[in-house]
Amino acid sequence: MSTILQTIDLRMTYHVGKMDVHALRGLSLEVERGEFLAIMGPSGCGKSTLLHLCGGLLTPTEGKVLVDGEEITASSDARRTDVRRRKIGFVFQKFNLFPTLTAEGNLKLAERIFGKGSGNGERRREVLSLLKLESKMRHKPLELSGGEQQRVAIARALVNEPALILADEPTGNLDSENSEIVLSMLRDLNKKTNQTIVMITHNPEAAQYADRIIHMRDGHVVSEERPVAPPVPEGTELEGVHS
Amino acid sequence: MDSLVFENVRHRPLRTIISLSGVAIGVVLTVLTVGLAHGMLRNTAERQANVSAEIMFYAAGDFSPATGQALGLDTLYKTAILEGTSRVQPIAGVAEVSPVAQYLQTSVSGVGFEIVEGVDFASYSNVTDLKIVDGRFAVGDEAVVDRRYARDKKDINGQPIAIGSKILLFGRPVPVVGIYEPEIGARLKLPLDTLQRLVVNGAEKCSLLLIKVKNPAEQDQVAAALRATYPSNRIVMSRDLPSIVSGSIGSLEVFLKVVVRLAAVVSTLVILLAMYTTIIERTREIGVLKSLGASKTFIVVTIVKEALLIAVLGILVGAAVSVLGKFGVEAATSLHVDVELKWLAIAAVIGLVSSVAGALYPAIRAAYQDPVKALSYE
Numbered sequence: 001m002s003t004i005l006q007t008i009d010l011r012m013t014y015h016v017g018k019m020d021v022h023a024l025r026g027l028s029l030e031v032e033r034g035e036f037l038a039i040m041g042p043s044g045c046g047k048s049t050l051l052h053l054c055g056g057l058l059t060p061t062e063g064k065v066l067v068d069g070e071e072i073t074a075s076s077d078a079r080r081t082d083v084r085r086r087k088i089g090f091v092f093q094k095f096n097l098f099p100t101l102t103a104e105g106n107l108k109l110a111e112r113i114f115g116k117g118s119g120n121g122e123r124r125r126e127v128l129s130l131l132k133l134e135s136k137m138r139h140k141p142l143e144l145s146g147g148e149q150q151r152v153a154i155a156r157a158l159v160n161e162p163a164l165i166l167a168d169e170p171t172g173n174l175d176s177e178n179s180e181i182v183l184s185m186l187r188d189l190n191k192k193t194n195q196t197i198v199m200i201t202h203n204p205e206a207a208q209y210a211d212r213i214i215h216m217r218d219g220h221v222v223s224e225e226r227p228v229a230p231p232v233p234e235g236t237e238l239e240g241v242h243s
Numbered sequence: 244m245d246s247l248v249f250e251n252v253r254h255r256p257l258r259t260i261i262s263l264s265g266v267a268i269g270v271v272l273t274v275l276t277v278g279l280a281h282g283m284l285r286n287t288a289e290r291q292a293n294v295s296a297e298i299m300f301y302a303a304g305d306f307s308p309a310t311g312q313a314l315g316l317d318t319l320y321k322t323a324i325l326e327g328t329s330r331v332q333p334i335a336g337v338a339e340v341s342p343v344a345q346y347l348q349t350s351v352s353g354v355g356f357e358i359v360e361g362v363d364f365a366s367y368s369n370v371t372d373l374k375i376v377d378g379r380f381a382v383g384d385e386a387v388v389d390r391r392y393a394r395d396k397k398d399i400n401g402q403p404i405a406i407g408s409k410i411l412l413f414g415r416p417v418p419v420v421g422i423y424e425p426e427i428g429a430r431l432k433l434p435l436d437t438l439q440r441l442v443v444n445g446a447e448k449c450s451l452l453l454i455k456v457k458n459p460a461e462q463d464q465v466a467a468a469l470r471a472t473y474p475s476n477r478i479v480m481s482r483d484l485p486s487i488v489s490g491s492i493g494s495l496e497v498f499l500k501v502v503v504r505l506a507a508v509v510s511t512l513v514i515l516l517a518m519y520t521t522i523i524e525r526t527r528e529i530g531v532l533k534s535l536g537a538s539k540t541f542i543v544v545t546i547v548k549e550a551l552l553i554a555v556l557g558i559l560v561g562a563a564v565s566v567l568g569k570f571g572v573e574a575a576t577s578l579h580v581d582v583e584l585k586w587l588a589i590a591a592v593i594g595l596v597s598s599v600a601g602a603l604y605p606a607i608r609a610a611y612q613d614p615v616k617a618l619s620y621e
Contacts, residue, residue, distance in 0.1 A: 057534065057614045078538065085536025092618070096531045100250035109247055113537045156535075 003066075004163055004196045005031040005054060010063035012049050012219075023049040025219035026063070033163075034194040036187060038207035041216035047200045048168060050216070054198065055088050055166050056080035068163045085114055089157025089165045093172035095149040097141040103128065103152045104137040107159045114160040127155045131185060147178030151185065158189070167199040171206050183209045248548045251521075252556075258517055262550075263557035265513025266594045269506035270561025273590040274582055275568050276502045280495050282579030286426075291484050293427040296341070296370035296453035297462040300324070300469065301477040314439070314448040318342045320476075321452060324469070331472050336465045338457040341366035342449035344438045345429065348413070357577040359412065360429035361438025361449070370453040371427050378406040378421035381434050386412065387421035392430035395574065413441045430577060507593045510557075514550050514601030522546065522605040529609045530617025539610035546609060550602030551595060558594045562587055 012024040023046040031037050039047050052058040053065055056072045059080075064073050068087050072080045097106050104124055111119030128137055131151040141149050150170060157165050167186070171179035187209045189195045199210060207213045208227045215223045252259050302316040321340040327333035344361035364380040367373060381387045388396075388404060398408035399416055409416040412433070423432075439445055456465045462480065469478050479487070522529070532542055565587070569580040 052615050055534065057618075081533070081536055081538050084534070085538075088536070090534040092531075092534075096527065096534075096618070098247060098250075098528060098531070100254040101247065105246075105250070110535050113532070113535045113541060 002033050003030050004033040004035075004068055005029075005198065006064075006066040007050070007054065008064040008066075010050070010053060010065065011061045012046070012053065012058070013061045022219055024053070024060070024063075027216075027219065027221060029214070029221065031164075031196060031198060033196055034190070035212065036190040036197045036210045037199070038210035038213045039198065039200045039216060040202070040204070040207050040213055043202075045216040046219040047216055051166050051168055051198065051200055054164075055090060056084045086160075087163045089160070089162040091150070091153050091157050091165060091167040091170045093169035095141070095146075095153045095173070097149055097152055097156070099141050102138050102140055103133060103144070103155070106141075106152060106156050110156045110159050116160075119159075124155075124159060127159050128152075130158075130189075131155050145178065146174050147181055150174060150178070150182050154182070154185065154189075158195070163196060165195060165197045167197060169200055169202065171201070171203065179203075179206060247545060248552055251549055252552050255521070258521060259553060259556070262514055262517035262553045263560060265517070266510045266554050266557025266598060267561035267564060268513075269510035269597065270558055270587075270590040270594055271564050271568060272506040272509070273503050273593065274561070274565040274586050275572075275580060277499050277586045278565070278569060278580040278582050279572070279578060280499060281583065282581040284495070285581060286579040288484070290426045290428055291481070293372045293425045294370065294453060294481060295372060296339075296455045297459060297481050298454040298456065298466055298469065299479040299481065300340075300452040300454055300473075301450075301479065303475045303477060314344050314346070314443050314446075314450055316342075316449050316451060316476075318435075318447040318449050318452075320473070324452070324454065334465060334468045334472065336456050336458065336461050336468075337454055339366055339369040339455040341370045341453045341455075342435060343367070343428065343451050343453060344435055344442070344448065345450040346438060346442050357431065358429040359438065360432045361435040361442075362428075362432050363435045367453070370455045372425060373423050373427055375421045376424050378419075381420050381432065381437075383434065384415070384417055384437055385420045385434070386410065386417050387423050387432050388419055389426050389430045390422055390424055391426060392577075393419070393422050503589070503593065506590070507597045510554075510594055510597035511601040514553065514598045515604060517553075518546060518550055518602045518605040519608075521549075522609045525609075526612065526617050526620035529612050530614050530620065533612070533614035534618065542610040543603075543606040546606035547599055547602045550598040550606075554594045554598035557598075558591045561590065561594070 007027055007029045010024050010027040011022070014021045014023055027046070027050065039050065041047050049058065053060050054067070056065070056067075060073055064071055066072070067083055070083055072083050075083070098109060101109060107124045107127065108119045111124070125134065125137070128134055131154060133148065133151055133155060136144060136148055136152070141152070144152065150173075154170070170186070171182055174182060183206055186197055186199070190197050199206075201207050211226065213225050213227060214221050300316075300320065321342055322328070323331055324334045324337055324340050341363055346359045346361070348357065348359055375387065376390070378387070393404040396404055396410070398404050398419075399411050402408065404410065404419055406419060406422070408419050410419060411417070435449065436445070439448060454465070454469075456462045466478050466480060469476075529542060565582055569582045572578050572580050
């Protein structure tokens with residue numbers, strides 16, 4: 001297995017008024033290709049900062065981030081944007097779909113940003129069908145349930161086949177039933193397509209779906225565990241996907 | 244249509260309507276103001292072309308071919324020029340002199356203004372190409388109108404004007420007894436003495452004298468004799484009218500430039516405010532675009548495209564309103580509006596450029612937003 005994401009002695013300090021807030025204090029981490037990693041920790045421990053640094057949305061105060069072998073920390077904003085476009089898919093707690101676009105339109109927009117012009121209709125249908133959204137392609141976000149919206153957001157993150165998915169509390173806005181469905185689909189994607197996923201969560205049950213859990217506190221990794229995967233709820237397996 | 248640009252325009256109808264109205268106002272302001280100015284000048288020149296008198300003789304003071312003058316000239320000048328008096332010799336080479344009184348009144352329709360002319364029909368026919376094509380010359384409290392006036396205006400009963408129709412003049416119904424061609428001077432003409440009675444209590448006054456010379460080749464000598472005999476009066480050669488009108492255009496162009504620039508500023512400001520507000524509303528969406536890997540250029544282009552789409556809609560609406568406005572103005576008033584393709588194109592370019600200029604600052608601001616702050620924007 002090769003390393004898809006690596007952070008080396010990552011430090012991030014925010015200046016709030018005259019105070020310095022140390023969000024990360026020398027965090028080093030490696031994520032293998034095809035791994036499903038969950039990051040847990042109390043609020044303010046630096047989880048989201050870590051995710052934003054890994055996605056090139058922030059520049060660290062010190063340290064390095066390497067995505068698929070490319071160092072993004074010393075790069076220009078344009079270069080980091082390019083890496084994010086080619087190699088990273090984001091999934092957010094609040095879904096962050098474009099409300100004026102249909103489910104398929106949201107995917108098309110991601111394809112356009114990727115540089116695929118009008119995109120690949122077959123690929124969009126494949127991804128939406130993978131997430132059991134074939135019948136919802138023409139629906140706008142407000143016509144979808146929370147679980148469906150999050151699945152569209154996952155489909156959007158997947159449509160350009162990124163090397164890495166960064167999910168920030170993907171079940172934070174979902175009820176337990178929809179959380180289970182979304183987590184099972186993420187795990188299936190990971191197992192059957194070897195998709196690397198890094199997921200932040202507060203929920204210990206959600207973290208159990210990952211291959212590995214790291215616990216953070218005060219900007220450090222304090223412990224690591226390998227959970228036993230929970231059973232897949234009936235009817236949530238991804239269809240048409242072969243490992 | 245799954246396009247962010249189209250959907251944003253479609254799903255924010257109020258913002259879209261306000262923004263495109265701003266562009267449309269710019270287009271209407273430009274096209275109608277320029278059209279009105281050019282239309283009136285063209286019409287003035289066309290009507291003047293039908294006057295065969297070579298010289299116009301005015302009282303001292305400012306001269307305005309567009310509006311005429313008040314009744315400040317004594318009609319006795321006609322006799323003096325043709326026959327002389329105990330103090331001045333007659334002017335040699337003059338064939339005919341026709342006094343014309345011009346009076347600006349509220350339009351018969353009640354909207355805008357129109358010039359009413361009092362003429363001595365016998366001499367006026369000798370110094371212009373005027374011909375009565377229907378009915379007869381007016382006598383006493385009667386009027387004649389030109390063909391277009393008869394076609395466009397209504398009588399006091401709201402019916403189209405024909406021989407025998409009555410129109411309201413100086414607060415009284417006046418019968419139309421003749422229709423003349425071609426268009427010369429004012430569209431509505433009364434006998435000179437009637438206008439003098441109504442405006443200056445019957446005093447022998449007029450606004451100008453139209454002077455036709457016996458031999459057109461000698462018009463300069465006649466004008467020179469007039470200037471020598473009547474140095475305080477203003478003598479204008481008919482052949483100089485085009486350059487006088489051009490002179491008016493010169494100063495008019497300055498005014499039009501101001502109007503066009505004002506239109507551009509209005510369009511720019513409306514688009515700037517609309518797009519700026521939109522960008523603030525959509526801060527989180529900008530953050531999402533960045534998280535998807537959208538470059539600064541992509542974000543700027545997306546926002547500018549949205550502004551351009553609004554501008555195109557505004558230009559179409561503005562052009563339609565301008566054309567409707569032209570017909571409305573011409574139907575309700577005696578004004579002429581020339582909606583010119585050239586100026587429609589200029590207004591369209593101004594609308595597009597203003598929209599890009601207005602959208603650029605909000606677009607650049609959006610492109611440089613901190614993605615993490617944008618994503619956490621509520």
